[in-house]
Amino acid sequence: MAERKRKTTSASSKRRTKKRVSRGVRYEADGETLKGTLVGLVTVIAFVAVIAGIIWLCGGFGGGEESGAPTLEEGAVNVHFIDVGQGDCILIECDDGAIMIDAGENEDSQKIAAYLNEHGVKRLNYAICTHAHADHMGGMDDVILQFDVDELIIPTKTVDMNFCKDVLKAADKKRIPAHTAKPGDVIELSGGTLEVLDDGIDADPDTSDTSAVMNNNSYVMKFTYGETTFLFVGDAETEYEKEMLAKGEDLDVDVLKVGHHGSRDASGDDFLKAATPEYAVIQVGRDNDYGHPHSQALKRLKKAGAQVYRNDELGDIVVTTDGKKISITYDKQD
Numbered sequence: 001m002a003e004r005k006r007k008t009t010s011a012s013s014k015r016r017t018k019k020r021v022s023r024g025v026r027y028e029a030d031g032e033t034l035k036g037t038l039v040g041l042v043t044v045i046a047f048v049a050v051i052a053g054i055i056w057l058c059g060g061f062g063g064g065e066e067s068g069a070p071t072l073e074e075g076a077v078n079v080h081f082i083d084v085g086q087g088d089c090i091l092i093e094c095d096d097g098a099i100m101i102d103a104g105e106n107e108d109s110q111k112i113a114a115y116l117n118e119h120g121v122k123r124l125n126y127a128i129c130t131h132a133h134a135d136h137m138g139g140m141d142d143v144i145l146q147f148d149v150d151e152l153i154i155p156t157k158t159v160d161m162n163f164c165k166d167v168l169k170a171a172d173k174k175r176i177p178a179h180t181a182k183p184g185d186v187i188e189l190s191g192g193t194l195e196v197l198d199d200g201i202d203a204d205p206d207t208s209d210t211s212a213v214m215n216n217n218s219y220v221m222k223f224t225y226g227e228t229t230f231l232f233v234g235d236a237e238t239e240y241e242k243e244m245l246a247k248g249e250d251l252d253v254d255v256l257k258v259g260h261h262g263s264r265d266a267s268g269d270d271f272l273k274a275a276t277p278e279y280a281v282i283q284v285g286r287d288n289d290y291g292h293p294h295s296q297a298l299k300r301l302k303k304a305g306a307q308v309y310r311n312d313e314l315g316d317i318v319v320t321t322d323g324k325k326i327s328i329t330y331d332k333q334d
């Protein structure tokens with residue numbers, strides 16, 4: 001966000017400078033004036049160079065991998081990993097629609113709404129909650145209330161918690177159909193497909209840690225656009241990864257939304273060997289209470305050859321694909 005602000009400033013200072021230069025050139029009369037004009041011109045050029053240098057040092061004039069969020073180009077898809085701190089929020093933005101996967105904590109809804117407005121997204125074809133945890137589902141009620149949403153997909157296992165009830169209440173209030181999804185379900189959008197690969201594993205709630213049970217009931221979805229692929233795994237842990245591997249699911253992708261915020265309990269070696277992600281995005285908050293991402297997960301991602309992008313380090317991360325090439329931009333934070 002800060003980056004984009006700086007970019008606006010740089011554009012207006014560029015315009016101001018141009019005006020000055022053209023004003024100087026207009027005064028070409030006798031020698032004295034011309035000399036004065038040249039001195040003025042040199043001063044202006046020096047001034048422009050200094051300003052450009054400052055902007056460059058601040059990370060402006062981006063163009064490369066480190067500048068602000070791109071606008072959607074025709075025929076491309078932007079997959080936004082919105083920085084909501086410790087939580088997940090993903091926006092798949094296509095030519096003819098958008099899908100949101102998770103919406104952070106309850107208090108993140110303002111940031112998410114501002115982000116959608118900034119990108120001109122008024123309508124979501126689908127709002128999907130991967131699983132019933134507050135850092136994924138908490139802000140979805142406000143998103144539903146503030147934006148046009150065609151359909152809500154909710155987890156198979158929901159819990160009797162207020163944030164779950166609020167999401168369902170919001171959908172009911174806006175008369176939005178809410179339903180669960182099952183493996184094999186496919187959403188098509190702008191030539192891209194989002195397929196539900198899995199909806200979780202059966203675990204015995206009496207013998208299992210209930211938090212892990214919820215994590216392992218995350219929807220795992222694969223988005224394919226042209227030759228490029230993305231895998232969204234919610235908070236799936238290694239036990240679930242193993243089950244997906246045993247089922248022979250096609251997990252091979254270009255971009256992986258890393259499971260469970262980079263926890264040591266997710267992103268196992270075998271899973272990463274099957275996924276072979278070129279890029280791995282970790283949705284994680286700065287100085288979070290869990291110590292995410294854990295060094296063990298980071299090491300495994302490195303070993304798998306993935307380039308890691310983290311919201312806590314880079315702010316909002318946008319992966320753009322034209323169906324063949326992938327490029328990544330982000331708001332670098334100091």
Ligand SMILES: [Zn+2]
Nearest residue numbers: 087133135235
């Ligand atoms: Zn989570």
